Amino acid sequence: MAFSGALTLTDLNDFISPSQACIKPVEQVNKEPQILGAASTEIHIDSTGSYYEVSAEGSSTTSGRKLEQAQISLNDCLACSGCITSAESVLITLQSHTEVLTFLESNALLDRASQKVPVLSIAPQTLASLAASVSLRTAVPTTPRQILRRVRVFCESVLGFAHVFDTTFARDLALREHVQEFEERRAQPESSTGQLPMLASACPGWICYAEKAHSEMLPFIARTKSPQQVMGTLVKNWMGQIWAKLPHEIYHVSVMPCYDKKLEASRSDFYNSVYSTRDVDCVITTGELELILNEKGWDLTSPVEGELDELPHLDWANKPQTISAATLPELITHPGTSSGSYLHSIIAHVTTTSPMPLVLSVKAMRNSDYEEYILRRESDQVEVFKGAKCYGFRNLQNVVRKVGKERGVRVGSGAAGRLAERAVVRRGKKSGDEGHAERGYDYVEVMACPGGCVNGGGQLKPITATLSDAEGYARDWEETGVMQNAKWGDKEWNKKVEESYWSVAQGQDKAAQLVGWVLDDLCPTDEGLGDVDINAENDACRKRLFRTNYRAVENDIVGLAVKW
Known part of the structure; x- marks a missing residue:
């Protein structure tokens, strides 16, 4: 099975580099008792990839003891701090x-x-x-x-x-839940736990990366x-x-x-x-x-x-x-992006709930995968919302640094980045420069893959009929019955x-009515009359159903560290 092709922890590269150390300890089942004074041993690997424990004096694998291979599951990889998607x-x-x-x-x-x-x-x-x-x-x-x-x-x-x-x-x-959470965060004081900017949470590659490399960003990630x-x-x-x-x-x-x-x-x-x-x-x-x-x-x-x-x-x-x-x-x-339209759902909400007309402007930053969206009041051009679309790890790491700088948070460089003292400044403003500093982000739509979800590592690749072979000669692969896939990211x-x-x-749909029925069934009121308000009543039930939590993964190396 191929790698996702989208994630990495090292170097500013959007392609996975399986060079990290796996920290899952190797557990020996039915371990033989150690004999005092016995000769030291070492591990040999034969041509088939099997592991043998042999005497350090140079015995062959035929006289050694064959060892069982280490087994790594998905849950093990989720608990690992060494890599993101090697489990793929x-x-x-x-x-x-x-x-x-x-x-x-x-x-x-x-x-x-x-x-x-x-x-x-x-x-x-x-x-x-x-x-x-x-x-x-x-x-x-x-x-x-x-x-x-x-x-x-x-x-x-x-x-x-x-x-x-x-x-x-x-x-x-x-x-809908995403918009509700954004409103909750926007109504809270800046020093509270749920903070702005709110970062999208739908991409698991980004979540794994944040938990292991930038835990200081976890308070900003949406819980939806x-x-x-x-x-x-x-x-x-x-x-x-x-x-x-x-x-x-x-x-x-x-x-x-x-x-x-x-x-x-x-x-x-x-x-x-x-x-x-x-x-x-x-x-x-x-x-x-x-x-x-x-x-x-x-x-x-x-x-x-x-x-x-x-x-x-x-x-x-x-x-x-x-x-x-x-x-x-x-x-x-939904109008917006092919990765879920999270940013545009927030923009639409801010626009429709604003008491004054707003004007949207879009600014390309590094490339089409990194764009800023700013809503200004039509009357005086004052910024009321600033968001960004950020796809791919090259852009993502820049956004992490930018958010950390705006919020006075030290951006961690290890598996569980450290949270520093928060600067006593308002987000997007510097002391002595009131009203002139650039506004900080309110929301960022984050996706690990360049190009977003349509370019996910599990998607189909374009089929090309004519490619060069190993020696560089053009060959018609259809004649040989072989079809080659172009590389990921075309x-x-x-x-x-x-x-x-x-x-x-x-087209218009009645999804809102169906959402009401869903919540009525899953979060019934005491009277059972189906009068659940999706924005107010039974708030705890709705959050339990449609929100989750994240946690920092510490790099606590135990046992044998295996290099991928």
Whole structure:
């Protein structure tokens, strides 16, 4: 399995460099008792990669004792301070497409009463990547909506999934919670725990990096869950209620554009200890979904019946008794970015709630992945909001330093950066220069991948028919039956995926009404009359469902440190 290709701790580079030290201690099971006075030993590695403990005098591996290989799980990597995403290629046996297929096969053999309900949720960036690939192969424009319908038919008729959803309704709910959290922070004193600038929290690569390298940034990161984890809450709790199933009786698979989503789903914060189940049981990437399609001989270029039909809509006047893929709002769109539109949802909120007309200006900083958005009062051009879009680790590290400087926070250089004394200055103002200093950021949309989520490490790569071979000679790979993928990060290909993402027609939906029903079911009032106000009443329940926490990961090296 390939690396994510997006993350690093060393050097200003947007590509992973597996050069960090893993700090997981090596535990010897059934360790043999040490014999006093015995000869010293050393470790030899044979041609197959097996490890042998042999006498230091130079005995061969045939006379040595074969050692067991160290096992590293996703949870181990989440507790590690040495790297970010090395787990993407180290024993991810519980987060792979083969695991999904194995579960579906074994689940189908059980009697109906014992079977779990398999549910698949797909990110819109994944649909855009598949649609761009199909359009390129067929020379016929194919939309993400068509791909969703084709994937749904395949997953339900061939694989045996009971329901297939896209994650845009969960994203809509996450954006609403995001705006609510921003308002809460803006209303608090500057010295309080929840602070501005608020930094986006939907990218797990960024979260892992902050926890291990810049814990001084944790108070600024939004607590709102990502759409993947909000979808996990909806599937395991809300839909589970509708289907009369407990959380552990549902098997939830998500398809994401990023390998790091596997790490996110594996976090202990998203594990239900009561039912011993995770909100998302398994995460596969766009590429892994394509592997399943190919293994099962399914042609995604072939249309399916009714893929262009409008879906039947819910009866918005009355709360439905059942929710299915055919009635849940499909592919809800938001103006802004293809990485979730977090910044633009905040801008829209500030603009609509302002008592005076505001004007938005956009300023490119280093490149298109780093842009500043400023809202000014139309009357006097006074800045009332300043935000930024920051993609890729080169830009991200600059923003971390900028936020630290603005807030009087020492930016850590180690795995758990130190928090210094906060300067006794207002954010964005210097002593003796009142009213003239540049305004600090209020919000930053942060994504680890250059180009954002459409360029995630798990996305499909552009297929090129003619490439050079190892000696540099051009070769027609189609003639040899081999198709080569271009490298991750191809800008022209990303443009095509971006265009595909926005090819979904934007229309009005009734998601707000459905959000009310969701919260009514998950956070019922004492009277049970369905009078939950999503912005005020039962606030603690809403936060418990849709927010999470982060913690600094200390670099406490114990045992043998293994160099990757």
